[in-house]
Amino acid sequence: MMRAALAILKKDLRMEFRSKESILAMWIFSLLIFVIFNFTFEVSRLVMLEIAPGLLWVAFVFSGMFGLNQSFALEKENGNLRAMALMPVDGGQIYVGKFLSVTLIMLMFEALIFPIFIIFYDLQLSLEMLKLIPVILAGTIGFTSLGTILSAVAVHTRNQQILLSMLLWPLVSPIIIWSVTLTGMVVSGEVTPAFYPLLLRVGAFDVIFFTLSYMLFDFILED
Amino acid sequence: MSVPALQVDNVSKDFGRIIALRSVNLSVNPGEFVSILGRNGAGKTTLLNIISGVSRPSEGSVLLFGTDPSDHDNKAKLAVISHEMFLYGNLTAVENLEYYAKIYELADATQRIQEVLNDVELTHRRFDLVSTYSRGMTQRLTIARALLHQPALLLLDEPFTGLDQHAIGMLISLLKSQKELGRTIILTTHDLHTAQELSDRYVVIAKHRIVKDGVMAETSPDVLRSEFFSAIGGEDDS
Ligand SMILES: Nc1ncnc2c1ncn2[C@@H]1O[C@H](COP(=O)(O)OP(=O)(O)OP(=O)(O)O)[C@@H](O)[C@H]1O
Numbered sequence: 001m002m003r004a005a006l007a008i009l010k011k012d013l014r015m016e017f018r019s020k021e022s023i024l025a026m027w028i029f030s031l032l033i034f035v036i037f038n039f040t041f042e043v044s045r046l047v048m049l050e051i052a053p054g055l056l057w058v059a060f061v062f063s064g065m066f067g068l069n070q071s072f073a074l075e076k077e078n079g080n081l082r083a084m085a086l087m088p089v090d091g092g093q094i095y096v097g098k099f100l101s102v103t104l105i106m107l108m109f110e111a112l113i114f115p116i117f118i119i120f121y122d123l124q125l126s127l128e129m130l131k132l133i134p135v136i137l138a139g140t141i142g143f144t145s146l147g148t149i150l151s152a153v154a155v156h157t158r159n160q161q162i163l164l165s166m167l168l169w170p171l172v173s174p175i176i177i178w179s180v181t182l183t184g185m186v187v188s189g190e191v192t193p194a195f196y197p198l199l200l201r202v203g204a205f206d207v208i209f210f211t212l213s214y215m216l217f218d219f220i221l222e223d
Numbered sequence: 224m225s226v227p228a229l230q231v232d233n234v235s236k237d238f239g240r241i242i243a244l245r246s247v248n249l250s251v252n253p254g255e256f257v258s259i260l261g262r263n264g265a266g267k268t269t270l271l272n273i274i275s276g277v278s279r280p281s282e283g284s285v286l287l288f289g290t291d292p293s294d295h296d297n298k299a300k301l302a303v304i305s306h307e308m309f310l311y312g313n314l315t316a317v318e319n320l321e322y323y324a325k326i327y328e329l330a331d332a333t334q335r336i337q338e339v340l341n342d343v344e345l346t347h348r349r350f351d352l353v354s355t356y357s358r359g360m361t362q363r364l365t366i367a368r369a370l371l372h373q374p375a376l377l378l379l380d381e382p383f384t385g386l387d388q389h390a391i392g393m394l395i396s397l398l399k400s401q402k403e404l405g406r407t408i409i410l411t412t413h414d415l416h417t418a419q420e421l422s423d424r425y426v427v428i429a430k431h432r433i434v435k436d437g438v439m440a441e442t443s444p445d446v447l448r449s450e451f452f453s454a455i456g457g458e459d460d461s
């Protein structure tokens with residue numbers, strides 16, 4: 001049933017692994033963010049721990065924007081987005097395919113940049129850290145589920161990147177703010193009882209964004 | 224009477240202040256080969272876009288095989304060749320075709336891919352990235368992609384663009400065999416000679432309207448030429 005979605009995912013991953021364009025660019029970009037913040041601000045370790053979670057998400061989100069733009073530039077290039085509108089396939093399937101590829105590429109980049117983050121901010125590795133996995137997963141999915149549909153909207157317009165930012169930021173910011181809070185709890189070793197309800201809230205937003213986008217994508221493909 | 228493959232009813236299209244089409248009516252029977260002729264900006268591409276469903280008419284309606292163009296059944300029967308290639312430069316010819324084969328749920332994908340690559344004489348370059356192809360090779364692959372799922376209705380918008388003499392001959396004979404298979408074909412071209420050679424019928428668009436709808440067999444090349452030029456008139460369409 002999701003055959004077309006998987007076909008789209010497969011071709012996207014194939015192209016990404018061939019060029020490594022997105023992941024590499026995202027990785028270098030994030031590295032720069034870490035370097036700049038690490039060496040420009042002389043702050044105590046305590047303060048650093050305060051701002052590190054925010055920095056991590058800034059890196060994720062800015063790199064994620066780049067990944068989204070790449071992924072849809074690829075579809076726009078030879079009229080492939082129009083080809084998608086001509087395919088005998090539900091818009092929802094196309095959405096799922098693009099969502100999966102954007103999300104997987106972003107998760108791979110995050111897995112590659114995370115060790116750098118640990119080293120730069122001198123964080124202690126512990127089992128507690130595993131709690132970051134659902135946090136990053138939920139925050140990333142929230143970002144990509146919205147980002148995928150908004151990229152498809154923005155790709156038709158002249159000022160694609162500007163429009164994407166203007167649409168995406170206001171909608172995705174609650175998710176990012178909560179993800180920063182959750183990440184802060186784990187990194188500072190202070191996972192309070194508020195952790196799980198907040199994580200659940202991010203998850204709930206993910207489900208809402210994903211479901212709405214899935215249903216609406218048909219309308220977006222027509223221009 | 225069978226259901227027409229294509230029924231365009233009173234279609235008009237505006238792009239803001241720009242008028243592209245005015246009250247266009249066109250009915251095409253299954254198996255018919257129709258050439259759409261007209262000057263730059265006459266509205267040929269706009270009409271094909273409305274037929275394929277990628278663009279909505281401002282007024283009027285389109286039916287494919289008696290049903291809405293957006294039905295999956297219709298989309299599965301349709302192929303479009305336009306100035307857009309619908310190909311990924313960072314994939315090889317085979318990878319591009321494999322992708323489309325999956326989208327169109329082809330059972331005999333490997334064999335079909337071999338056949339169409341052979342049809343457009345690209346077999347020797349099938350494992351090269353499309354971004355390394357020349358313009359004409361890319362156009363040939365575009366043709367292969369369009370024929371891959373054995374479409375019942377082909378919409379071809381200047382498909383000869385970028386092809387050399389040999390490849391033009393190749394496409395002409397491909398289109399002839401498509402016609403023999405009973406496919407319905409709608410072609411736009413600026414080459415009256417090719418239109419004459421291939422089509423059963425020709426339609427001239429001028430000033431956003433169909434101004435001539437004629438049977439090709441009854442029209443000699445000279446008559447076609449003079450009819451075409453008198454139909455389009457002296458003024459610019461755009
Ligand atoms: N997306 C668009 N926005 C605004 N105007 C458009 C758009 N597409 C087409 N037009 C206008 O509609 C008219 C018809 O254009 P169309 O592309 O259909 O012509 P055509 O017959 O295909 O010409 P050509 O032989 O040059 O390909 C033109 O005046 C064109 O400027």
Ligand SMILES: [Mg+2]
Pocket residue numbers: 267268269380
């Ligand atoms: Mg045109």
